[in-house]
Amino acid sequence: MNALARSLVLAAALAANVAYADAPAPKPVKPTNRAEAVAIVAQARQIVTPNGIDRSEKVRIGGIEQWISIRGNDRRNPVLLVVHGGPGYVSMPMSWWNGRGWEEYFTVVHWDQRASGKTHLLTPEDRIRPTLTAERMIDDVGEMVAWVRKDLGKDKIFLLGHSFGSYVGLETARRHPQWLHAYIGVGQATDSPESERRGWRFAVDAAQRDGNAQAVRELEALAPYSAPGHPPTIEQIYAQRKWVAHYGGVMAYRRDNQSDSDLAKLSPDYSDEQLRALWRGNEFATPILLPPLLAHDIGANKTLDCPLILLLGRHDTNVNSDVAAEWFAQVRAPGKDLVWFEHSAHMPMTEEPGKFLLALVNKARPYAQKAGDAAP
Template sequence: MRTTFFPRFLPLLAMLLLAGTCVAAPAPAVAPSSRAEATKIVADMRRVVTGNGVERLEKVRIGGIEQWVSIRGNDRRNPVLLMLHGGPGWVAMPSSWYFQRGWEEYFTVVQWDQRGAGKTYVENGPAKLAPTMTRERMVEDAVEMVAWLRREFGQDKVFVLGHSWGSYLGLELAQRRPQWLHAYIGVGQVSNAPESERRGWAWTLEQARRDGNAAAVVELESLAPYAADGTQVPLADLMKQRRWLNHYGGMVHNRRGGDAEAAAIRLSPEYSDADVAGIWTANDFSTGHLLADVLTLDMGQVRKLDCPLLLFLGRHDYNVSSSLAAEWFERVQAPSKQLVWFEDSAHEVMNEEPGKTLVSLVRYALPFAARERDVRPD
């Protein structure tokens, strides 16, 4: 039998061996040899190739200065979604390659480096920007940006998504120009900032005590009374609190700090080497001018909005207290409102649960545009 079996199956065996050889010996992986090569790979992978798509990186004159925006989407007839980044100064544009690509199938997504942040900081420089770094100027910039987008894309209404510090700007915008918004989407929503700080400090101290971390306990206890009513938290105290809060996963759930998110910036096709080099200087600049003031505000006093409200909250967010934002959500009145909990997230919802973020935008936000026939025809 062996003399008849082997010849019969020899061709098949040869084919299998040949196929196996092809599968088992792929070309060796070659790491990118430079940042330029790495960012080109990212750019090529996410290139917008649809006939009516939009892929723009440009300066827009807002508030008397040139400010940088990235505008991307598969169909310019889709509703516009403007993301207001956090910080102040923690830009989202250079890491948006990771979390945003799916959004672009349903929205025309605008990333904007605000005054004093990212590419806009590098473009203008600190001497020019410093006299203008006020909360009111930042809110007026946001109003101007939305007005420009409405004209540029011929849409009466847009979506605004505010993250962290950007949620302060977004909530102000929703109060001042509700008629311009399909809905306001708050992520890591600022409410009563001093109470949020106190809750974050108390949680962090509890984690340190459970961990037996004597150094953290001593440093955190030295800050008491932390964020007392009516007083600004010194930035040095804030940084001590944040150091340990981040260490225990209050910013990124079950991870110590935002190192991965910070590293992702270096893969941004939108950012030149000079932009990357300037990003942390810009972040410190914006923080120094704006953060302490913002942390004295009680946005929980907002009781009514005249546009739909969506909140995307990380269950484990202690950087900006999600429990406090949920309490505000229960009190505020709006034509429509929806709270979506992200059970595996802290403060970086779009990075920690990007799939659920996309699904939530499509499920809860997009219908507001559809009701006004502000979506592309299928």
């Protein structure tokens, strides 16, 4: 290339750069903040059907105000009350993603329990602390079931308990079977001391296979973990849970449950202020409520007077699913179904949401249909 040609090429390049520099900067692609993202989610999940329901309100349960949401495409559908786990691990803020399909077949009631989520922000901790007992939590469930039945005009509903919620949920089903189409247990608590021992053994074995000296050292320091007559302290529980989660016992094939809890950040059900304090109740209530539960075998009772459905993650060693399945095999109930989620641990509603919806529709809803409690 001669000197003239090179000069022309250089001039063209400089002109192009000048034109590019003068061009307006491209507009940012939205959403650029949480408010914009939440608005998109809220619009997409809006209930627009003529007979639908979408309510968010405070209800007085157990002497205090507690937050609930009620959503569904058709009021004629059966009601499903969700009792979340933790204690304090609310399910309402994840429901925009993993529970939208449920609302086509059920009227779904999510509830931030005592010392949980938005409810925790309504009452001072010093007032709530003396009430944080298993019996009070069970009574709250009973009051909520009674309120839902009356408010929504239903003789019976479905009660779904997850993790800690499966303890208070199962106890409610035992006391008030006549109120329920069926009880649905997810991550079902039964023989908690045995579940804890198996979870510890799982984590030790996984750490040894992995050559993880730190994990082995920390876990063996807990031995004998959950020995008969010696329930674990909250510090020991947290230490065990750390490595159970790391080796996929909370969410299969993952090292924590962040992909579930992060869903809360886009929830239209929570303001920024409520979201910033979302897990404060979990931190407050867990040391009080969890250790006593893990000291008891609540599966000793092998009779239930309403239908029983268990939805269990095959990899769940957080609340050991094999222990729950062994209990299920011995239970006498008017109807029984167990669905295994082969690619889930403790969070099958998030890990396998499609299969979870199918299980609710195919295993639970027929009980309501038989009773004439379902939209055609």
